[in-house]
Amino acid sequence: MLTLGCHLSISKGYAAAAQDAVDIGANTFAFFLRNPRGGALKALSDKDIETCRAILSAHHFGPLVAHAPYVFNPCAAKPDLRVYARDAMIEDLERLNSLPGNYYNFHPGSHVSQGADKGISLTAEFLGEVLPHAGSSRVLIETMAGKGSEIGRTFAEVAEIMSRQSDLSHLGVCLDTCHIWDGGYDIVQDLDGVIDTFDREIGLQHLYAIHLNDSLNALAAHKDRHAKIDEGHIGFEALLRVVTHPKLSHLPFILETPNELPGYAKEIAMFRKAVTAT
Ligand code: FE
Ligand code: FE
Ligand code: ZN
DSSP, rough: OEEEEEOOOOOOOOHHHHHHHHHHOOOOOEEEESSSTTOOOOOHHHHHHHHHHHHHHHHHHOOOOOOOOOOOTTTTTSSHHHHHHHHHHHHHHHHHHHHTTTTTEEEOOOTTSSOOHHHHHHHHHHHHHHHGGGGOEEEEOOOOOOOOOOOOSSSHHHHHHHHSOOOTTTEEEEEHHHHHTTTTTTTTOOHHHHHHHHHHTGGGGGGGEEEEEEEOOOOOOOOOOOOOOTSSSOOOHHHHHHHHOTTTTTEEEEEEOOOOOHHHHHHHHHHHHHHHOO
């Protein structure tokens, strides 16, 4: 069974998000634990979490993929911004323990004018401080498009951040199809080649989740603008090959396309129907 879902809001609680997921045919979902622009965690209701967990288990959900707020910059030049992101991420991870065994992905950050090497060092150091607090969760580095001064724009940069960790037991990678396409990895013409490169440079055993997005821009545009499925430069056929690839098909797939619930329901149905037909 394909593990497929989309990014959902938890503004009405965790149980409501899980029920939304069920209603649109999803068996995983992504969410922000707090406002993506920052702010504090909301008070948690035990009843809400309990109901959420019951829904997830009744419907055999795969791992959920929580997303760190965009505002976190693990390689910010200002130490107070890095400390803020570190402490808030640790707080998110402590909160995520109430839904055990799930994933938490984050953007490795923008070095601004410090240079990629410095950015990689700062983010590696940041991760070293966060990972001991991962609890029951796994923290995933997201592959980035290389917009502005983003790091994690190549598999080699992601591998470099990982290589500086002493313990990989709570770490992994989340591959975003829009980002790597925008980053110059041609998953339309050469998916096998891209997967081989990932395996050589990072190791497929470290890949835990996929963000399944089309892209508004051409290969190597370094833009990072998500398109609805089949309304971008990647297209449905190429994304279906990602979802059904024998080396990837067991992973959770998360749509982060510009949709409301009905649009997501439609995209999920498109993939499920095509996967059943193959
Ligand atoms: Fe992301
Ligand atoms: Fe993403
Ligand atoms: Zn993106």
